Amino acid sequence: MDKNGKIFVAGHRGLVGSAIVKDLKAKGYQNIITRTRRELDLTDHLAVAEFFKQEKPQYVFLAAAKVGGIVANNTYRADFLYENLQIQNNVIHNSYLNGVEKLLFLGSTCIYPKEAPQPMPEDSLLTGPLEYTNEPYAIAKIAGIKLCESYNLQYGTNFIAVQPTNLYGLNDNFDLEKSHVLPALIRKMHLAKLLSEGDHQGVMTDLGVTDHVEAQQILDRFGVSASSVEIWGSGKPRREFLWSDDMANACVYVMEKVDFANVSSGMDDVRNTHINIGTGQDISIRELAELIQRIVGFTGELKFNTSKPDGTMKKLTDCSKIHSLGWKHSVELEEGIQRLYDWYVN
Ligand SMILES: NC(=O)C1=CN([C@@H]2O[C@H](COP(=O)(O)OP(=O)(O)OC[C@H]3O[C@@H](n4cnc5c(N)ncnc54)[C@H](OP(=O)(O)O)[C@@H]3O)[C@@H](O)[C@H]2O)C=CC1
Numbered sequence: 001m002d003k004n005g006k007i008f009v010a011g012h013r014g015l016v017g018s019a020i021v022k023d024l025k026a027k028g029y030q031n032i033i034t035r036t037r038r039e040l041d042l043t044d045h046l047a048v049a050e051f052f053k054q055e056k057p058q059y060v061f062l063a064a065a066k067v068g069g070i071v072a073n074n075t076y077r078a079d080f081l082y083e084n085l086q087i088q089n090n091v092i093h094n095s096y097l098n099g100v101e102k103l104l105f106l107g108s109t110c111i112y113p114k115e116a117p118q119p120m121p122e123d124s125l126l127t128g129p130l131e132y133t134n135e136p137y138a139i140a141k142i143a144g145i146k147l148c149e150s151y152n153l154q155y156g157t158n159f160i161a162v163q164p165t166n167l168y169g170l171n172d173n174f175d176l177e178k179s180h181v182l183p184a185l186i187r188k189m190h191l192a193k194l195l196s197e198g199d200h201q202g203v204m205t206d207l208g209v210t211d212h213v214e215a216q217q218i219l220d221r222f223g224v225s226a227s228s229v230e231i232w233g234s235g236k237p238r239r240e241f242l243w244s245d246d247m248a249n250a251c252v253y254v255m256e257k258v259d260f261a262n263v264s265s266g267m268d269d270v271r272n273t274h275i276n277i278g279t280g281q282d283i284s285i286r287e288l289a290e291l292i293q294r295i296v297g298f299t300g301e302l303k304f305n306t307s308k309p310d311g312t313m314k315k316l317t318d319c320s321k322i323h324s325l326g327w328k329h330s331v332e333l334e335e336g337i338q339r340l341y342d343w344y345v346n
């Protein structure tokens with residue numbers, strides 16, 4: 001990538017987008033443009049068309065999307081499908097129309113079938129049914145991959161799709177209902193620890209409420225008490241977690257080193273449509289909860305609520321492709337959780 005080229009980072013206030021901006025700046029990229037959702041709603045096709053016509057970015061990182069944990073995906077199914085399709089259609093199509101040299105689209109490893117071989121290689125895409133809890137989101141992401149592939153094949157663009165495993169890091173979403181498991185468990189255990197220490201003011205500050213009754217209602221709803229914390233599901237599903245700065249580093253690495261232009265045919269044996277990004281290591285939700293419990297210093301009980309969904313039982317990423325391209329993660333899980341907890345507390 002040209003160090004002076006104009007780079008549009010879509011979703012720059014999010015978990016990954018903010019880390020991409022940081023990584024680009026650290027590498028000397030100066031000409032970065034961003035828009036908040038209020039300034040540019042990416043679901044609005046006229047506004048997006050106008051933005052691309054005026055700004056003419058040379059490179060695009062598409063890290064804007066409607067994102068959430070298992071319950072959010074399962075509850076707001078229409079929004080996850082509609083908004084994600086709109087955002088990616090608008091950004092990818094206008095990137096083509098305005099001659100964007102290179103675009104990176106962030107998908108997700110939930111694109112792979114529920115019963116995909118483990119670890120999941122890139123070519124297990126579209127070989128079986130998806131996990132139902134996040135099927136609308138996954139279908140939008142698959143459409144995004146196919147959009148990139150199809151523009152590359154028909155119009156010779158250089159649009160690359162990467163599939164991140166579950167991510168966590170600074171600027172994460174800690175909403176107790178809508179977030180992913182890792183920030184949710186950090187927050188629930190932190191609240192339980194404060195309760196066990198009798199720090200009720202700390203609990204109210206964390207919850208952003210001034211009324212004790214309201215605070216208690218939230219704690220009850222999410223199963224947090226001085227002596228126990230509720231964990232959704234059986235604790236048996238296994239997940240792989242990648243630190244968001246590592247993900248951002250992989251995004252910039254792929255944009256600098258990989259080309260998807262002029263892929264000869266979509267029927268090639270080795271389809272160059274997308275690249276997995278992960279650590280290649282997973283952990284059960286029970287083990288994750290125990291690790292977070294130790295780091296936070298909460299000594300109470302973990303209560304597994306099996307009326308909440310487990311989702312896919314295992315989704316370990318096959319990272320051979322990104323490893324063979326010379327990239328590997330640097331932050332291990334325990335270190336990342338410690339860093340995130342320190343950041344959260346401060
Ligand atoms: N987090 C994870 O575990 C994983 C994430 N991914 C993918 O990685 C990418 C980044 O995810 P992540 O950083 O976690 O997501 P975040 O929710 O942290 O950030 C998403 C960003 O997109 C912006 N955005 C959403 N809708 C619109 C819109 N209509 N117009 C303009 N901006 C919008 C948000 O803006 P605002 O701040 O205004 O809301 C926010 O800045 C996404 O494509 C996601 O699907 C894939 C796998 C795992």
Ligand SMILES: C[C@H]1O[C@H](OP(=O)(O)OP(=O)(O)OC[C@H]2O[C@@H](n3cnc4c(=O)[nH]c(N)nc43)[C@H](O)[C@@H]2O)[C@@H](O)[C@@H](O)C1=O
Binds near residue numbers: 110310312
């Ligand atoms: C990144 C990825 O993220 C989602 O898929 P997911 O991996 O199922 O996401 P999750 O982090 O919400 O849950 C992981 C596991 O953890 C369990 N779990 C326990 N206790 C809590 C809890 O308190 N909150 C949450 N959210 N989960 C909990 C939960 O029941 C599940 O078994 C999709 O958005 C998908 O589309 C996607 O891209």
